[in-house]
Amino acid sequence: MSTSVLPDSERIDLTHTKAPTMSGRPPGRKRKTHWLPYALVAPAILFELLIHIVPMLTGIWISFIQLTKYFIANWGAAPFAGLRNYSVVIDFDQAIGKGVLNSFLITCGFTVLVVGLSWTFGMAAAVALQKPFKGRGLFRTLFLVPYALPMYAGIITWKFMFQRDSGAINHILVDQLHLFNGTGPFWLIGSNAFVSVVVVAIWKTWPFAFLMLMAGLQSVPNDVYEAASVDGAKPFRQWRSITLPMVRPVNVTLVLVMFLWTFNDFNTPFVLFGSTAQPPAADLLSFHIYNASFITWNFGSGAAMSVLLLIFLLIVTGIYLAVTNRRSVRA
Numbered sequence: 001m002s003t004s005v006l007p008d009s010e011r012i013d014l015t016h017t018k019a020p021t022m023s024g025r026p027p028g029r030k031r032k033t034h035w036l037p038y039a040l041v042a043p044a045i046l047f048e049l050l051i052h053i054v055p056m057l058t059g060i061w062i063s064f065i066q067l068t069k070y071f072i073a074n075w076g077a078a079p080f081a082g083l084r085n086y087s088v089v090i091d092f093d094q095a096i097g098k099g100v101l102n103s104f105l106i107t108c109g110f111t112v113l114v115v116g117l118s119w120t121f122g123m124a125a126a127v128a129l130q131k132p133f134k135g136r137g138l139f140r141t142l143f144l145v146p147y148a149l150p151m152y153a154g155i156i157t158w159k160f161m162f163q164r165d166s167g168a169i170n171h172i173l174v175d176q177l178h179l180f181n182g183t184g185p186f187w188l189i190g191s192n193a194f195v196s197v198v199v200v201a202i203w204k205t206w207p208f209a210f211l212m213l214m215a216g217l218q219s220v221p222n223d224v225y226e227a228a229s230v231d232g233a234k235p236f237r238q239w240r241s242i243t244l245p246m247v248r249p250v251n252v253t254l255v256l257v258m259f260l261w262t263f264n265d266f267n268t269p270f271v272l273f274g275s276t277a278q279p280p281a282a283d284l285l286s287f288h289i290y291n292a293s294f295i296t297w298n299f300g301s302g303a304a305m306s307v308l309l310l311i312f313l314l315i316v317t318g319i320y321l322a323v324t325n326r327r328s329v330r331a
Contacts, residue, residue, distance in 0.1 A: 056310075062303035069297035076302075085304035091181045094291075100305060102280075103288040106194070111262045114201045118258060119251075121202070122209025127239060130217050140214070147207035155271040158200045160270075162187035188272070193279035201268050205261070206301060209254060216250035217243070259320075260313060266290065285309060 062075075063085055071078035091097040125143055129136050146154060161168045170184025187196045228238050234316065244251075266286040273279060278287055289309070293302030 013254060014109055022331070059303045059306055063301055063307050065300055067299040067303075070296070072299070073226065081300055085300045086308070089304050089308060096301065099288065100281075100285075103283045103285045106281070106283055107263060107285040110194070110198060110201070110265075110282075111259060113198050114205055114262045115255065115258045117202050118206040118209050119255065121206040122211075122213050125206075125210045126213035126217055127243065129214065144207050146204050149210065151204060151267055152271055155200055155268060156202060158189070158196075159272055189279050191281045193273065193282040195290050197269055197272060197282045197284070201262065201265060204268070205258060209258065212250055212254045213247060216247040220246045256317065256320055260317070264309075268322055 064081060064083075065075070065077045065078040066081040066084070067075060085276050088094065088096055089100055129139055129143075160166075164170060164184055164186050167184075167187070169178075169187060173179045174182075174184045185192055187193070224242055224246075225238055228242060232240065264286055265284065269278060269282055269284050269287045270290070273282065278291065285305075286309075289305045290304050292305060293299050
């Protein structure tokens with residue numbers, strides 16, 4: 001038995017051969033930097049800083065200085081106020097504190113009514129249009145018109161409708177239904193202003209609830225309803241035992257989003273009542289902060305109100321998420 005021996009020129013020196021790494025890349029080659037994801041995210045981060053973070057930090061800084069009309073041209077010259085602006089805002093024995101407390105309570109009532117009724121109308125419409133029937137697409141389109149309509153155009157239309165002498169609301173209530181004798185009531189001033197702003201807010205909010213709930217109901221299989229119907233479950237029992245549990249994840253997000261939007265609603269009272277004619281009955285907190293800042297020119301106290309509003313919304317959001325997450329874990 002013979003053994004072939006390679007010549008020296010064809011031998012391979014294995015001691016100096018580098019083994020491949022576990023990743024399969026030859027050693028010594030540096031990993032390429034994946035810069036594309038960071039480049040794609042950079043514009044969003046930049047705009048987030050410019051639109052939200054920087055203005056928020058600026059507002060927090062203004063809340064600690066005495067920024068009035070005398071220092072509006074030179075913010076740096078405004079004297080440092082410390083917590084004085086906050087103490088004035090939460091002093092409910094003084095006029096400013098009483099105004100903030102009254103506006104806060106009005107906003108709470110406004111938010112409860114708008115969110116509750118908007119969710120109720122949205123759920124009712126979504127359940128009614130869940131099953132296919134002739135003309136369902138037309139009703140879906142009509143229900144989404146307030147959500148698709150430009151907000152300012154819709155609110156201005158409501159403002160004309162609420163006019164006492166020439167508005168469509170009083171024309172229907174007085175001339176058609178004869179619910180009032182003589183002229184109709186004022187809707188944009190006095191105690192009726194609260195009703196007006198609630199109606200307009202519901203009109204522009206409930207289509208969003210309808211859209212979200214309608215999308216959530218698409219994931220509920222019809223077989224479940226058919227089985228419940230065979231077992232003798234009535235429509236209300238099916239809604240309570242099947243629909244609500246199945247769309248619970250949608251409801252958790254929907255209620256939170258509507259709460260934040262409604263509590264911070266500024267456009268509705270601003271367009272409906274004007275910039276300087278806010279009725280006391282509809283003194284929403286966002287518009288109250290606007291008046292404290294741009295009408296009285298006391299930006300320090302207005303910024304303090306805004307910071308306190310931010311803290312309140314963060315606390316409510318944290319408690320809400322903690323409660324809903326705990327219920328989800330238990331379920």
